[in-house]
Amino acid sequence: MRQIVSTFLFVTVVSGTIIVVSSENWFIIWVGLELSTLALVPILCSGFSPRNVEADNKYFLVQASSAALLLNGALGQAWLTGSWSILDPVNEVTSICLSIALAFKIGLAPVHFWFPDVLQGLPFFQGLIIATWQKIAPLILMFYFSQLGFSYLLITPSLISVLIGGWGGLNQTQVRKILAFSSIGNMGWLVITSAYSFNAAIIMLVIYLIINTSLFLLFDHLKVSTLGHLNTISQLSPISVALVLLVMLSLGGLPPLTGFILKFTSLYFLVANNFIILSSIMIIGNLQDYFFYLRISFNTSLFLFPQHIISSASWRNSTIISPLAPKAWLSSVSTVLSTLAIPLTLPLYIIT
Amino acid sequence: MVISPSLIISSLNLGILTILLGSIFFFSKSYFSKGNVNFPLIKTTSACLSVNNDKEETIEYNSGPFAMAILKVLAFLSVLSLLVTCNNSIQSINITLSLWLSNTPLNISLNFIYDQYFLVFLSVALIVTWSIMEFSFYYMTEDPNSSAFFRLLTIFLLNMLILTCSNSLFLIFLGWEGGGFLSFLLISWWTTRNDASSSALEAVITNRIGNIGLITFMALSALNFNSSNLTNILSSNENLTPLLPFLLFGLILAAAGKSAQFGLHPWLPALLEGPTPVSALLHSSTMVVAGVFLLVRTSELFSSPLITHSLVLILGGTTALFAASTAIAQHDIKKIIAYSTTSQLGLMVTAIGIGQPALAFFHICTHAFFKAMLFLCSGSVIHSLSDEQDLRKMGGLSKLLPVTSSCLILGSLALMAPLLAGFYSKDLILEATSASVLNLLGIVLSIVATMLTAVYSFRIIFFCFSLSPSCSSPFSHSEENFNLNNALLRLATGTIASGWFFSNLLFAPPSFNVTSLAKGTPLIVPIIGVAALFMSLISSTSNSIGSNAHSATTSQWFFVDAVHLSIITMSLALSFFSSRTLDRGWQENIGPQGIAPTSTALSKISQAGQIGLIKRYILSSMASVLVILALSLLILS
Amino acid sequence: MALARCARCLRFDRFSPVVRVSSARYASGDVSLPGPYPETPEERAAAAKKYGMRVEDYEPYADDGWGWGDYPKLKKQHADDRDPHGDWDFPEDRRNWGEVMHIEQDLFVRQRPNAYKQNRKIPLWKQSMILGGILTTLATLGILGNKYKYFVPVGPKQYPFNNLYVEKGGDPDAVPDTPKNYTFPTSSYI
Amino acid sequence: MSATKTLSHAQRVLRLYKRSVRHMESWIPERPAFRYEATVLRARFDEHKNENDMKKAAQILQAGEEEFWEKQHPQPYIFIDSFGGTRYERNIPAPEWVLNKWHPIEKARYPYYFARREKRIAEEQARWDQLVEEERQLIEQGKLPPKEALPS
Secondary structure (H helix, E strand, O other): OOOOHHHHHHHHHHHHHHHHHHHHHHHHHHHHHHHHHHHHHHHHOOOHHHHHHHHHHHHHHHHHHHHHHHHHHHHHHHHHHOOOEEEEEEEOHHHHHHHHHHHHOOOOOOOOOOOHHHHHHOOOHHHHHHHHHHHHHHHHHHHHHHOOOOHHHHHHHHHHHHHHHHHHHOOOHHHHHHHHHHHHHHHHHHHHHHHHHHHHHHHHHHHHHHHHHHOOOOOHHHHOOHHHHHHHHHHHHHHHHHHHHHHHHHHHHOOOOOOHHOOOOOOOOHHHHHOHHHHHHHHHHHHHHHHHHHOOOOOOHHOOOOOOOOOHHHHHHOOOOOOHHHHHHHHHHHHHHHHHHHHHHOOOOOOO | OOOOOHHHHHHHHHHHHHHHHOOOOOOOOEEEEEEEEEEEHHHOOOOEEEOOOOEEEEEEEEOOOHHHHHHHHHHHHHHHHHHHHHHOOEEEEEEEEEEEEEEOOOEEEEEEEEEEEHHHHHHHHHHHHHHHHHHHHHHHHOOOOHHHHHHHHHHHHHHHHHHHEEEEEHHHHHHHHHHHHHHHHHHHOOOOOOOHHHHHHHHHHHHHHHHHHHHHHHHHHHHHHOOEEHHHHHOOOOOOOOOHHHHHHHHHHHHHHOOOOOOOOOOOOOHHHOHHHHHHHHHHHHHHHHHHHHHHHHHHHOOOOHHHHHHHEEEEEEHHHHHHHOOOOOHHHHHHHHHHHHHHHHHHHHHHHHHOOHHHHHHHHHHHHHHHHHEEEEEEEOHOOOOOOOOOOOOOOOOOHHHHHHOOOOHHHHHOOOOOHHHHHHHHHHHHHHHHOHHHHHHHHHHHHHHHHHHHHHHHHHHHOOOOOOOOOOOOOOOOOOHHHHHHHHHHHHHHHHHHHHHHHOOOOOOOOHHHHHHHHHOOOOOHHHHHHHHHHHHOOHHHHHHHHHHHHHHHHHHHHHHHHHHHHHHHHHHHHHHHHHHOOOOHHHHHHHHHHHHHHHHHHHOOOOOOOOOHHHHHHHHHHHHHHHHHHHHOO | HHHHHHHHHHHHHOOOOEEOOOOOEOOOOOOHHHHOOOOOOOHHHHHHOOOOOOOOOOOOOOOOOOOOOOEEEEOOOOOOOOOOOOOEEEEEOOOOOOEEOOOOOOHHHOOOOOOOOOOOOOOOOHHHHHHHHHHHHHHHHHHHHHOOOOOOOOOOOHHHHHOOOOOOOOOOOOOOOOOOOOOOOOOOOO | OOEEEEEOOOHHHHHHHHHHHHHHHHHHHOOOHHHHHHHHHHHHHHHHOOOOOOOHHHHHHHHHHHHHHOOOOOOOOOOOOOOOOOOOOOOOOHHHHHHOOOOHHOOOOOHHHHHHHHHHHHHHHHHHHHHHHHHHHHHHHHOOOOOOOOOO
């Protein structure tokens, strides 16, 4: 793809999300979502392999159907209230339509099936866009939406997706599928927290995006697609062992790392709102997440596999990354943020 | 414009901490020729970054000289801030940098407190560490990995300063744990040595027991006072809660673990497996006093219940007696000094027990100087005798090592001769003990320990310097090394002057009304001890002592063997329940045999949905959404 | 008595005639360890052969639910008590290749404290007695000292209200002048 | 190693003597006093050196060992490099084969050393091959019994 075309498409994707986030008109929101989806479709199939195109097709179909559902709900809303504003109280039917559409977009549990397949079919960098940037707009809408009054329709799918995310990832050997299922589980956490606190959900979203970005960039740099490839990390790039380990544990929520705030904020608000039994279910789901995070960490750092060892002491080699490359810069910044930034979460509170 | 002294002090101290943090990351360059053919074998782990083949010399990046220079600057800065405090009566400066965990009912913040305790401790620690760093540059030159050594020492100092200056319990815990961990790394410095690694393990495990206490204190104070800040905890007027005994128990356990009080003491002598500078820095002057320092900081909690006082008093007294009685029968020079440290720690805890935390702190400061100096002297002797540590092989060294031997005598005298550092604080503690209405045993134990102190101090002097030379190897080193002499002489100056300086200019030591007998005790008792020592030395050199008492003092009252065996037996007996009913019983059925197959089955079920056909995906999505909707309508209607 | 002393002497291994007996070894090949508990003498013999021991030396743990099967009960010997100069296959562990280890081997590795020290000059019970005796004495003294406290009064006790003149039964009408026990020094700066 | 080693009477006497002297040295730090006691001890051993009655000699040895046991030092002096000493196992040098695992970039830092090392390794290998060849020829000539497998 030509650079000017891809730049144009990227700008369109970004502007679509910005349109969605900054508008309060359901129609404009639909337009923004469609814009970013349509611009993303050519980006996703830039590799043009059969797997790539298949994933792209799936993505397009799911997004199209969810956009149709969203437009349907928005039209109903406009018909009932005579206004396109998202601040108007929602009818039950339109709210169901809208929330199902948004759940489709972010891959919440009962409608999550497309997400692992799409992510598995794409390279890491395109997957990064799907797993992070494309989630911002629908999630922000979802957060607004959960403020509008009802929550059972969001709480049930969120609980299910926390559990599904855990179970789905347990049996996987593909790193991208594992990341997809962990993303499903984390979406559950985000949405369920948004039912109680908008600010907390925004903070969690920011932290989750940072951690996920650093993880995708790391795996992209290391070209690791299955768990079996993880053992080569220690030979190719020794420092990445520590990075993958820390970022993985951070995603799981180990206390001194940034990801702890993700779980801590959420659980704090849930428990403060007497959400104790269900939050224990969520913790169980998260423990299963944690199991496969630990599996990745162990395979990366602690195991010495019998096969594929280049030589017994070649860990002394190191891949040299130019420190000025934007990807290296981005991944190093996001890795530092995703592991050490607990004290920086206070400004997040102040901003939101 | 008026500059307030508190501004100067806080900016100086924050600057010191920041510079220390930064200095960990720097090297300084040094050159050495590569004449040694076997050189790559020795230097496998060293940081040799580049080579200049033409000049036949390699550039080595060593952090030692840099650390020395930095510590020198920081020591002067800290003395400056101390002098500013001297002139202006500043109680304490409380600095809150930022919240640590926000949005919680618990107040967890990065909170520093710069009070007189910290300021004095900062100067003492920096001066002592500077001297020890210089000394270790002399002592560790032949070590293959010496650069990392200096860096570890710096990191340790940073942790120690964080521990002493922080107001937040979490930061205190950070410094506490950091000190323990660095001590683990430094004890097992000679990693190939099995004794070193087992000693390091022992230290870490004992510190864990102490940590149970600190964590108990943290958790209970978070529960009780809704704050992790020491100032809040101490100033809250809910002191008389039912949880107070547990809080105090936690504190005493923590202090006993860190400061090696009786029962948790075996790790301190075991620490001598580390290099001598480590013993000098961590295990005599700074890290081991952390427990006492914690007690000093929290001494206001001890105000009400008297039984705690007498418990602490007896704990300290027992430690002092135990360590002193053990020290008189040891033959390893470092071990004697280590047990003397334990004994002095016991004395500090005794001072806490009689309700005089300021005296305990005074003793910490003076003790740091002369104990570090004693360890450096022993290090000098050991280095000169090419790693010989046994007292029996050190005879007549005073001619060969004049500076070291005079410093060694000075350090030994510091505890019993008037006008030297240790005497100021020790005299005050003994006076306070005899002037307060407390347990009789406390004063008896501390007086006996004082007597034994004189005995073991003079024993070192006697063995090292008065016997005829008996070292097996010829002298390989001389003490004409600036790094050694400067460090020793600086600490000697501190040993002479610090007691006078602190007691006259900084602390306002309380005065006691005591009888003349009690006043004279600290002076009389050591003389009796020395007399007894010479009597026994004359009688015991000719034939062997087979008595149980001698064996008991030599083998540390048999504490280690008896306790290890009983702990192992007890835990094996208890493991009958845990192992047979849990690990091999129902826990196995539920846990490994239960959860794993269940989640595997569930995982397989959820995986069955992932068939890769988008039509079925959307269909099953819609179907499950409809099911959820129908169910929720049913339940809600 | 003399016999006991001789026996104690023999325990001191440097002087005992037998420096080191051969250690038991696994049979080579694919044996699963431990096997089921041996019931019959034939099974015992087979198990002993499996562990490379003589049948007389072989004694399994009792079959009481621990699940240790036919694993032999071995002598508790800490690695520190083994010959440091011996020709071991793994000199740093003082262990031979294929040697049958004690079931609680982790208690006897060199990193652990040696609680099973052989040949103590003072036997363990005596050590425990001495330690216990010292600690008991200290505890008793502590309790007693808590009861009878030590305090040397330097001056006579002073009470308010004219040393409690009235309360001590003095004549309330003829109260003497209040004695001056202490005066605050006046500041010289004024 | 599965040999059962026993000590002869003479070995036991020698060990007893050595340990007694060492423990006496630990008891008496002053050199002249120790020398005197050591001479006395030696005289006690020499007293029985011509004892021919094995039964009596064993009894004396037994008594000597018991006496030593009673008088042993609880903290005997240990030489610094022997087992239990203060420098035992300290800084054991890395085994030589570690250098084989060095990366060429690392080896390039010490070119002279490694050039010489390569040469020595080649010489050692050549010598080994030569020895193997000689042995094979001897076996072929029937001067040595045949072996199962020789390194080819």
